[in-house]
Amino acid sequence: MKWLGRRQSDNVEDRRGMSSGGKTIVGGGLIGIIILLVNVFGGENAQMITPILEQMQGSQGNQTETAVPLSKEDQEMGDFVRVILADNEDIWSKIFAENGMTYKKPTLVLFKGSVQTACGGASSASGPFYCPGDQKVYMDLGFFEELKTKFGAKGGDFAIAYVIAHEIGHHIQTLLGTSAKMREEQQGKSEAEANKLSVALELQADFYAGVWTHYNKENLDIGDIEEALSAANAVGDDAIQSKMQGHVVPDSFTHGSSEQRMYWFKKGFDTGDINQGNTFKEIR
Template identity: 80%
Template structure:
């Protein structure tokens, strides 16, 4: 994506040099499992804290100041440009539809972070917390996305993830997340999971809508990077890798095919009214 020399958002709170430190105790395979379960966590990120507490026991956090490398600083600047593009595009889309867009904040951290949804570690993966309307990301996740999940990597994979998480913010602003939780009440776990899948796929769709309206800044290979990332984090792909079998009733984010389909639909149409995942999910 063409980004150098372009506007950077002021809504990025970069805590990488001062936050986190190391979580003492636990970790290891537990952290990997939680990472895989909570990739692109959405509203499910609120479940992270009790799981961590149960599996890892009491932890203490050692906070250390960490100097940012030139590469770290450049990556932070790239994130600010992606966030700025989201701000500009979603502000216009909301305005065109008679609404006002409230900009979220993106928090960059290392290893651990405190949020309105509770404490989380890097193992949580990137997630959106509706309690404070912020997106939380440890950028080390993108190395995991490439080395563990087999994604191509590339800077546009980062843009896709950021835009997916901002998609959850859109759902909060539009009331979709609240309606989804109400729909889940009284449902079986399998039926509740289907609604969660619909929410996640719609966030993928919104990421595609953003990419559609940002075409002038895209470069060859960008969309392939996004599709590769979407493919790598499908529930079926993760389950095959971790347990050797696929259990559809346990899906919470959608298959690789579904995630690719909805991102591509958003990218092709650019029309937020086409994100009918709750109508079309089986």
């Protein structure tokens, strides 16, 4: 992606230079794998699962922080993230204004290891997620190495751009009231029915990521769309379940199949029309 020398957002909290001690809610091994499966591109799930994890992790120790210098690569990645966030700010501010609304810019938090949020605590094993409680996106950039090595996604910076745009999609849903309405509709539903609503929410966030990409075409390099589709394919529920447990359970899907995630990103990219992203009525 063409990003060097372009505007960077001021709405990034870079906590990667602080090494936190004390409590880490999500441990490694099995617990970390469970969280990665449940919460990859997590959207709403971080808030719901936190109390369970706190019980499993045990009592909280004293929290200490130590300054850690960032490498040149870390600094460059931070600059890239700021450019992508700035692109999202510019494009969504324009789209909202065209529809008679005002876009409220979210904050993106970069961290390493663990982080505390308004939705509870999380670790890097949680994957990138959006917390509606503080309207912030949280991201440990180490996730993208796992996306390549564990789940077979193509490398490249646009996979990161796609994930950021997806999480901003959850912010759009919060601003529009879609997320709150979805949670209300989940009440009293069976697990399978509630999961279908969760899938619709996640696919719509993929659609919004595609819409953002549509309006950012002039900054794309050859192969960027393929990188985004590869990432969407790698984190489909069916792909993850097949790789991690050897079989697929469609009723347990919470984010959508690989085919669905690629389809809705591509639809957003092809149309650029936010009115064509009602995944709650049109789950393919």
